[in-house]
Amino acid sequence: MQARRSSRTASASQRAWRSSYERLTEETRRREQELRGVISPACIDTPLDNLPRWVDAAHRGLLRWVVFHCRRS
Numbered sequence: 001m002q003a004r005r006s007s008r009t010a011s012a013s014q015r016a017w018r019s020s021y022e023r024l025t026e027e028t029r030r031r032e033q034e035l036r037g038v039i040s041p042a043c044i045d046t047p048l049d050n051l052p053r054w055v056d057a058a059h060r061g062l063l064r065w066v067v068f069h070c071r072r073s
Helices: 007-030 032-036 042-059
Strands: none
Touching: 007 032, 007 042, 032 042
16 A cells, blocks of 8 residues: 655645754754753753754655554554
């Protein structure tokens, strides 16, 4: 079975990825000092280093939603 793709679905998916990762990046930066007081520096530094890459990938349309439907037999 092949999945059907439509440009309309892809753009909705791309918008969702962009807004999710952009928002996470903004919130992490905004609350950086507060978070550093309660979690390890690596838990802040790693996302701040990597989230911009995810945002860029979303802007370039490289991320897609995937849904798996499984049935236990």
